[in-house]
Amino acid sequence: MVQHPTLPARRLCLLTLIAALAVLVLWHQPAAAQDAGGQFLGAITDALSDAPAGSDERATLSGRIIQMIALMTVLALAPGLLVVMTSFTRFVIVFSMLRSALGLNQTPPNMVLSSMALFMTFFVMQPVFEDAWQDGIQPLMNNAITEEQAMGRIGDPFKRFMFANTREKDIALFADIAARSENAPVPTGPVTAETTGWRILVPAFMISELRRAFSIGFLIYLPFIAIDLIVASILMSAGMMMLPPVLVSLPFKVIFFVLIDGWYMLAGSLMEGYVPLVGG
Template identity: 60%
Template sequence: MLRRVFLAGSLILVATAASAQSFSLDQVLPPGNGSMSGRMIQMIALLTVLSVAPGLLVMMTSFTRFVVALSFLRSGLGLQGAPANMVLISLSLFMTFYVMGPTFDRAWQDGIRPLTENRISEEEAFAKVTDPFRDFMLTHVRPKDLDTFADIAAAAYPKAQPGSKTDLRVLIPAFMISELRRGFEIGFLIVLPFMVIDMVVAVMVMSMGMMMMPPTVISLPFKVLFFVLIDGWNMLISGLVRSYF
């Protein structure tokens, strides 16, 4: 009998302790308060932005023009692996940070810092962060490309009101097309002198009867020497950066 009473009392104590240590969902997400869910949404949004950050860097900055121009330079020189892709991308990346520095600073001061200090909401922070990039893209986009995508979007999206901000769904692809066009224009100017050297060397090789000798083998040292003598890296990098100022 005493054993049964002792066992029943022990079960009651264990149940009381377990109920005291348990917690309800209301303690984690209090009714009428969305702070925890808001933090969860912020965390998901932050992870999403970090995952697509390389794409955003390509789409909304000067990175596209730089990497296209440097790729044309390597092709014009006839060098397949020098400079390496890592070198070209790193150089383009730091040039992008240099050009986009004022835009990044403005986005940080107006949008990200007030959001981290809980002075503005997420909607206001998104508008203040995207405004500097919108201004940068509007400054360098071709009006023809912008009008083209605006006409395409008019069939699927509501027409923008006069005086409203340009929709990013229209501005970003138009800006990318403009940057690709300017990158190819710069690439043509880069490749042209190297092509002239290739033609001169090819004519000389043919006139000497050296049919089996590839002209590129002879022209490669001359192209590299020509690029070094004119201080090509300084001219190209300074020209690319100054094209935004």
């Protein structure tokens, strides 16, 4: 028997469709979207302000409204931006693979691993956040620059960080696909963070992070697999075939990880892969 979607589900699907259409309009017709946004902003400004048109007071109010809309947009997109533009992806994947290699199902819990990855991400990204604040957000709040200039200055530190941690091979892959999709010649010459667009840099950075995270996870798995093999061989030679080897090897893997100070070594190696690049 086919069940029809409920009213909230229909509304959610409708809102998702409207949002998708809005994104397509912004992507393919930026000029029309800018004109519509300007008319909408003008209507809001007229409703909230009694100042005459063209006055400094009305211009300031328009800037504040744009800042408020931009802030709300950033807050709504913050979880996704945290994943695709920072080191959070590598940290959380490595920690998850470490837990699987140890054979622990829910220890440490997901909240602990996510929180540790989050604060390590803040530690690594602090120079980037400071540059974005000093060059873009603070001058914008002081009305020293326009919103368009602020967006460029806020994004530049993130572009430099992502470019420094992305393989040239990955950037070339998406640059070639983008050029072929637009029937344009493949760009030649030196590739820099300024000449690389967000459309190319973000997915290239993500697959570079996934590759490094899986490489680190592979190296983490090796010593624990060796312990499992040794324990399984001993149990087989002793005739205890009914005893699960994983159950016996678990405490040995845990004590091995503690004795080598694994958390210290893992956290240090993960962060050292970023900090020199950011500092340079």
